[in-house]
Amino acid sequence: MAGMQQQLDFIAYIQRMLNEGDFSATYKFALLHAIADVCIEHPLQQPDSELVITLDELVDKFILLYWHHAMPFAGSSNGDVALLKQNAGKQSKVISVLYECQQNDIRNIRQLKDSPYWKQIYRATLTTLKEGPLWRLQVLAKQAECFLYPHSDNGKFIKLNAGIAYSFRRFYDLVVYLAKNAWLQKIQSIKDNQKLLGAQSQLHEFLFGIDRNALNKARPILIEIQRGLCFYCNKPLKDTHSADVDHFIPFARYSTDLGHNFVAAHSSCNNSKRDYLAAQQHRDNWQQQNLVKFEKILSTELAAYFYCDATKSLAVSDWAYSVAQANGAKLWLNKDEFVIAGSKPVASVQLATTGIIAANDTDAATFELKATNTDILQLRYFPNLKIACGHFKTGDDSCVEYLDAPLDFGSLNPDKHFLARASGNSMNGGKQPIMDGQLLLLELITPQSAGSLQNCTVAIERQDISGDNQYLLRDVKKIADGQYQLIAKNPDYPPLAADDSMRTFARFKGIVE
Numbered sequence: 001m002a003g004m005q006q007q008l009d010f011i012a013y014i015q016r017m018l019n020e021g022d023f024s025a026t027y028k029f030a031l032l033h034a035i036a037d038v039c040i041e042h043p044l045q046q047p048d049s050e051l052v053i054t055l056d057e058l059v060d061k062f063i064l065l066y067w068h069h070a071m072p073f074a075g076s077s078n079g080d081v082a083l084l085k086q087n088a089g090k091q092s093k094v095i096s097v098l099y100e101c102q103q104n105d106i107r108n109i110r111q112l113k114d115s116p117y118w119k120q121i122y123r124a125t126l127t128t129l130k131e132g133p134l135w136r137l138q139v140l141a142k143q144a145e146c147f148l149y150p151h152s153d154n155g156k157f158i159k160l161n162a163g164i165a166y167s168f169r170r171f172y173d174l175v176v177y178l179a180k181n182a183w184l185q186k187i188q189s190i191k192d193n194q195k196l197l198g199a200q201s202q203l204h205e206f207l208f209g210i211d212r213n214a215l216n217k218a219r220p221i222l223i224e225i226q227r228g229l230c231f232y233c234n235k236p237l238k239d240t241h242s243a244d245v246d247h248f249i250p251f252a253r254y255s256t257d258l259g260h261n262f263v264a265a266h267s268s269c270n271n272s273k274r275d276y277l278a279a280q281q282h283r284d285n286w287q288q289q290n291l292v293k294f295e296k297i298l299s300t301e302l303a304a305y306f307y308c309d310a311t312k313s314l315a316v317s318d319w320a321y322s323v324a325q326a327n328g329a330k331l332w333l334n335k336d337e338f339v340i341a342g343s344k345p346v347a348s349v350q351l352a353t354t355g356i357i358a359a360n361d362t363d364a365a366t367f368e369l370k371a372t373n374t375d376i377l378q379l380r381y382f383p384n385l386k387i388a389c390g391h392f393k394t395g396d397d398s399c400v401e402y403l404d405a406p407l408d409f410g411s412l413n414p415d416k417h418f419l420a421r422a423s424g425n426s427m428n429g430g431k432q433p434i435m436d437g438q439l440l441l442l443e444l445i446t447p448q449s450a451g452s453l454q455n456c457t458v459a460i461e462r463q464d465i466s467g468d469n470q471y472l473l474r475d476v477k478k479i480a481d482g483q484y485q486l487i488a489k490n491p492d493y494p495p496l497a498a499d500d501s502m503r504t505f506a507r508f509k510g511i512v513e
């Protein structure tokens with residue numbers, strides 16, 4: 001069905017393909033272009049028709065697309081003439097064979113088809129197509145996602161899924177524009193081509209590129225706040241002079257340097273992350289490090305070189321992750337693992353405060369599934385958030401770990417449920433005593449979900465004079481309209497009158513251990 005949703009999915013997929021695909025050669029751009037061409041050349045019966053494209057047709061298109069590329073390029077600067085490389089390693093097979101024909105006085109495709117070379121070229125191109133781009137095109141973040149056509153080894157044709165040909169026809173200009181542009185950039189980025197291309201190869205970098213000199217200014221302060229550790233793998237950066245300054249939200253996605261968008265990382269971690277967004281746990285850490293804990297230091301140190309605005313950085317990351325979520329994009333976790341940007345928010349950390357806010361901003365956050373371990377639900381555990389059983393106690397959610405969800409509490413929701421430890425003994429009494437140090441399962445209270453808290457055990461939050469959050473666990477008892485008392489289970493602790501400085505924060509669900 002080529003409905004509105006499928007067309008959006010199509011655009012999202014093409015976007016992801018260019019972001020997440022591995023393009024070591026230019027073949028995949030050629031294939032995308034070729035498929036789009038074939039789609040508009042065939043009349044389509046119905047919007048949701050499938051379309052069979054023979055490999056013959058694709059081979060034809062490939063040769064047509066590469067024909068001009070097989071002519072030597074005359075560099076502007078030094079009079080050099082040579083073939084441009086279309087591959088990071090040795091020259092592409094298709095280019096080599098076409099070049100050979102041209103050297104033998106074949107002047108156009110018509111002559112080529114009539115020549116004795118055709119058979120050989122046809123076979124070489126077909127082999128290239130089958131061995132590489134035909135199945136690699138749909139490998140996103142190292143996994144096959146056959147949105148356009150199923151992978152099959154019939155060796156004769158591909159069959160575009162229902163509605164795909166319609167989308168290619170509808171968005172032909174856009175797809176071809178993207179494919180050509182990415183193709184061009186790939187050729188410019190290949191080192192061997194740069195001598196030949198001369199200054200123009202730096203044009204894109206010059207117009208839209210990264211200011212490496214400025215990036216170097218960010219390195220020392222990042223290494224300092226990360227205490228010499230790689231942001232992603234937490235292992236020491238051996239040579240701090242050559243540590244990479246990584247754009248946390250990739251530069252390819254958002255190409256303005258914001259002072260809070262940098263982290264220091266191993267080159268190997270950075271190269272593996274490439275243009276992917278990092279997984280949610282990295283995002284949580286980035287927010288804590290750059291937007292909360294060291295927000296001011298980064299602003300002070302980097303304002304001379306970059307635009308520094310933590311609120312803007314947060315907004316950009318919210319945008320990037322909400323798009324990733326809508327597109328079902330893969331997020332980079334480490335060198336071997338990706339996680340899916342899902343539909344549910346996990347953590348939403350308030351800017352420059354240490355409060356946990358009810359995670360109701362479904363656009364902003366992503367829910368991550370461990371690729372290897374999709375069936376075990378994990379909940380956030382805040383080791384620094386002590387739920388005081390006694391007097392209000394300062395705590396924060398700056399440190400997040402993940403623990404397996406306890407099994408005996410029914411269905412749990414990682415948006416709402418989290419884990420923290422009790423501290424003190426005011427709740428050590430009654431039928432359900434809570435002891436110092438026990439791990440508690442808590443459920444965030446939102447204005448919508450509060451319901452009646454009468455006689456519930458509730459974590460109360462208030463701010464101390466310096467603005468830090470304090471937490472206290474008590475039973476809530478209504479004593480008059482709008483008046484509540486907070487009761488300790490341990491009679492040694494007197495009741496406390498609830499006042500305006502307090503807010504209900506989380507409902508106590510049970511003791512986990």
Ligand SMILES: [Zn+2]
Nearest residue numbers: 230233266269
């Ligand atoms: Zn690392």
